[in-house]
Amino acid sequence: MGGSRSGCPVAHGPHAALPPALPVGDVVAEAVEFLHLFHTERRLPGVAERVAQVREEVALTGTYRHTREELTYGAKVAWRQSARCVGRVRWAGLRVRDRRDVTTVAGIAAELTRHLAEADNGGRIRSVMTVFAPDRPGVGPRARIWNDQLIRYCGHRCADGAVVGDPAQAPMTDAVVGLGWRPPPVPGRFDLLPWVIETAYEDPTLVEVPRDLVREVALTHPAYPWFGGLRLRWHALPVISNMRLRVGGVDYGCAPFNGHYLSDEIGTRNMGDGHRYDQLLPVARGLGLDTSREDTLWREHAALVINQAVLHSFRLAGVRVSDPHTESELFMRFCAQEERAGRPVHGDWSWLNGSVGWAALHAVHHRYYDTRVPNPNLWPVDRAYGPDGAVALTLRERHDAARRRED
Numbered sequence: 112m113g114g115s116r117s118g119c120p121v122a123h124g125p126h127a128a129l130p131p132a133l134p135v136g137d138v139v140a141e142a143v144e145f146l147h148l149f150h151t152e153r154r155l156p157g158v159a160e161r162v163a164q165v166r167e168e169v170a171l172t173g174t175y176r177h178t179r180e181e182l183t184y185g186a187k188v189a190w191r192q193s194a195r196c197v198g199r200v201r202w203a204g205l206r207v208r209d210r211r212d213v214t215t216v217a218g219i220a221a222e223l224t225r226h227l228a229e230a231d232n233g234g235r236i237r238s239v240m241t242v243f244a245p246d247r248p249g250v251g252p253r254a255r256i257w258n259d260q261l262i263r264y265c266g267h268r269c270a271d272g273a274v275v276g277d278p279a280q281a282p283m284t285d286a287v288v289g290l291g292w293r294p295p296p297v298p299g300r301f302d303l304l305p306w307v308i309e310t311a312y313e314d315p316t317l318v319e320v321p322r323d324l325v326r327e328v329a330l331t332h333p334a335y336p337w338f339g340g341l342r343l344r345w346h347a348l349p350v351i352s353n354m355r356l357r358v359g360g361v362d363y364g365c366a367p368f369n370g371h372y373l374s375d376e377i378g379t380r381n382m383g384d385g386h387r388y389d390q391l392l393p394v395a396r397g398l399g400l401d402t403s404r405e406d407t408l409w410r411e412h413a414a415l416v417i418n419q420a421v422l423h424s425f426r427l428a429g430v431r432v433s434d435p436h437t438e439s440e441l442f443m444r445f446c447a448q449e450e451r452a453g454r455p456v457h458g459d460w461s462w463l464n465g466s467v468g469w470a471a472l473h474a475v476h477h478r479y480y481d482t483r484v485p486n487p488n489l490w491p492v493d494r495a496y497g498p499d500g501a502v503a504l505t506l507r508e509r510h511d512a513a514r515r516r517e518d
């Protein structure tokens with residue numbers, strides 16, 4: 112999904128090495144900066160004592176353990192500073208589940224299941240993050256989820272080279288098949304991918320997604336009955352599971368989180384993009400548009416209709432979803448809040464703005480943003496498998512090698 116707006120934002124080589132461990136000085140510098148932010152914003156005393164304690168712990172162990180409050184607040188600030196997210200007005204409401212003590216594949220799978228239930232909340236989706244054990248300094252994550260999101264649809268490769276389902280998930284589908292997963296006998300366009308979870312002690316393990324917790328919405332259009340005949344659907348929850356939370360010099364390589372959808376993400380990107388479900392042409396045909404020339408703007412028209420279908424269907428199903436007008440207004444409120452607090456608004460203009468032709472209708476479009484990317488923040492993790500689904504090195508092999516070096 113490298114470079115795509117709909118997933119991991121940075122292209123990673125299949126076998127990309129871990130980022131080198133930061134020298135201890137940088138951990139301390141980042142820790143000190145974060146602890147000051149934490150104590151100032153929360154109006155807490157005792158920052159000097161806490162800084163001294165952390166310095167000592169880092170000198171001894173190369174890292175330090177956050178208090179639960181530091182972790183919770185750090186995760187919220189990471190969201191607040193995520194340049195690509197337009198929904199950040201909600202940052203303080205993030206529910207942070209501190210699960211740093213859960214380290215087995217079975218334990219992680221159980222927590223992911225609870226995460227889905229808490230986030231789904233009967234369709235009134237809540238923003239949730241589950242934080243597992245921090246990375247081992249210089250070695251890497253102690254646990255890794257191969258899926259880029261907890262709920263994704265397979266991309267089954269056919270003999271003729273075509274893909275049934277989500278083409279963006281074809282490499283992941285190859286990877287799970289490589290691990291022994293049996294796809295459904297008749298490949299469908301919306302088959303759920305299983306999870307792959309691995310830890311420093313356990314090899315990559317397949318886990319079926321708890322089906323009953325996956326809410327999906329069938330797409331229909333308020334004005335076009337034929338639209339339902341396209342048999343399109345999407346899941347209610349976007350749970351990103353391939354990003355690393357970095358707080359005060361500590362990396363949490365396994366920290367899945369979710370918000371709720373903005374219509375554009377599904378209607379324009381997932382359904383419209385040529386390298387995804389590629390539905391502009393079928394929809395334009397349904398509408399009877401002239402697709403023989405670009406200047407009829409049939410693509411824009413079709414994208415607009417799919418976006419209407421997404422908003423209509425989610426509302427009808429009682430599933431929380433946002434539209435670009437509301438989101439733009441809320442984002443302007445966020446900008447005002449941040450500026451009142453004396454903070455710059457970090458932002459990536461190209462991601463904040465909707466992708467359909469009407470982006471210029473919104474206030475988000477009409478200003479620029481601070482392009483620096485401070486920590487706490489969320490960063491892409493390196494992929495576990497290559498474009499062909501092959502694995503370079505498991506976490507276990509990586510951690511074993513580090514242990515041998517230490518002996």
Ligand code: ARG
Nearest residue numbers: 117349370371372373376377
């Ligand atoms: N664009 C991604 C998708 O279509 C989801 C990214 C996160 N989106 C969100 N609203 N929190 O699945």
